Amino acid sequence: MATAAMDLTGGVPEDREYVVAEKPDEGLRDAVNVWIEEENGLFAMRIGVEAVGNAWDRHEFWLDVAFADGRLLSRRGDGETHSPYGADGRPTVRGTGPVRFECIEPFRKWIATYKGQAAETSAQQVIDNPDFEETCWTDLDIAVEMEMAAPPWVPGSLLPEAAAALGGEQGSFMSPRYEQLFRCTGTLTLDGETRRFNANGLRIRRTGFRAFAGFWGHCWQSATFPDGRAFGFNIYPPREDGEPNYAEGWIIDGEGVRIPARPVEVPWLRRFVTGDEDVSFVLETIDGRRIAIAGRTFVNTRSRGGFAKPVDWPADFPLVQQSHAFYTWDGERTTGMIERSSKPSVMEP
Template sequence: MPTLDLTGGYEPAFDFPIAQPEDPEMRESVSMWISDDQGRFGLPRFVIEAVAEEWNYRGIEANIAFPGGRVLIGAGGFRPDTPKRVEGQIVTLNAGPLTFEIVEPLRRWKMRFDGSAYESTVARQIEGVVGGTDRRVRISIDAIMACPPWTPGEQAAQQGDTSTALAVGAVGGHRHEQLFRCSGRVEIEGDDAIDFSGTGLRIRRTGVRNVGAFPGHCWQSALFPSGKAFGILAFPPRSDGTAAYSEAFLFDGEKKTYGKVIEAPWMTSIIPHGGPVGLVIETEAGLTRIDGITHDTTFIAKDKPMFGDWAPGGIVSGMALPFHQGGALYTWDGEEAYGMIERSLPVEQMTG
């Protein structure tokens, strides 16, 4: 069997952090979503967000969630350390307690977190409560990529259509995501340490980003034990009832097939654990149904900050839409896997 090309035709240089932004509206970001194979916890979005205007003061979000409703949140603004270089090439993006490191582009990354996160529950988050008792948290992750990268709109871009980049706000830059398998250790002050194996999604984004009047979204992805995988990004129907942008891919362990989302679990309500989040993808081969239920959940209520006390320009602002970031248990043709889910929707469209 031929070796899987994990680059998928992408240039490995896209993975490396930039030394200094040239555009004053430039953004630089790496994030990871991680699921424990045993379902004991999830890490639904660890991210560094750097903007050109405050290059030496960066935002982080570090979410830890448990299926019983417990969450720990590390968020805020931090200054970076001097980046690590290998043969002159920058291989780390860091901010305070969080560091992402490239071992081999498009093939292997590491993540480290060593700092504080406050205790809360998803129920308190839904009520809009922010803050809690701080815990010292140490996390180490070694991630081995298992699928070629995917960029929403890549199929259209290959045909010269850049409209998708406009739709998702990735104007003048680059974004790709890549599923991986990983091993690691989670240490929370007062708890027993957890050594684990799992799966996850890594996102690399650089460039100008402007999402404008965001209408809400549904973003889901998972890697299964057999090696097959899926990913979607969809926006809700427009106010006139017509379909909005959606794109999806299916991976059979060797190649990607592109499609669109026929059914998506729009966030009309939030059920943190056991809520239905199944979806249907249409490709040239027909319809594929993937069932899902929420497993571990974090939530950002409308008008509450995503990055704690950090925001570009120094003005802390709340989220325009409520945000659900979490893990889900997916079932596809009888095979199960934990994966990620992120959703948002205007609060007036939520029914419960």
């Protein structure tokens, strides 16, 4: 659990928490997005805003609220851009249309809201047809207050070989970013009923240029536990040319210390299912420990996109699945995220 004495900046400059306020160069992206998993696995959600230089007046947003019974509320679109300036005049707001993020205290407290409609569908329908037509709508109101639970992780900052990999083409797939685990409370108003919830989550701040041509897949998992321990990792599959692939991870142990690690057993995406999938993995820390964490998804959502495709979009470009899982580490259980992608050629029919 984060305390007042914990340095939640992780050495990242405070101004990186502030959004890009004025129209930047075309192609530059400034994004805020969160993954949220209700503590009992009843539902989970992803909410994001992507501000792109060449469409600055109408930022892109995306929303998925997935329930353990397979029901899914989803929306992709753009909207009128909110003013980036908070009440104190700092550029702390990234919002568009029904979505709003605001930084209340850098690296410590953020809020997120969604007020609008979402399309009714199911996890199975999105597997069968990710480009389904949004026709059945329902009113949706979400309010979330996030308290950061660990310092942010900057990919490429923990292992020298990871830094080297991200220094080339592989770095363009994710663009400059950091991610930070949090705990949150919130309300979800749906079908005329307001439910309060407690949840875990991951917040991502990403600013820079991003390119997807050449991307061949990944596995990305992260969660925080009630006792303060946590983990995170991201890895690309082994390269066909034999060159090093990006692979980096970490744990936060019982003493609150972050220890770099390498993922050595990984649950690569090989099929689309709606949930109840084994996503266990093993990390090996730089001091030689093998950390085995059991994972099982409670809902899987095939990605509906949300980013611009390259002009030369290849037929074997990776398919993406976002999921939410129960994780168990030495008997303690929590909820967390997992996103994976694989080329269609390596997936099961």
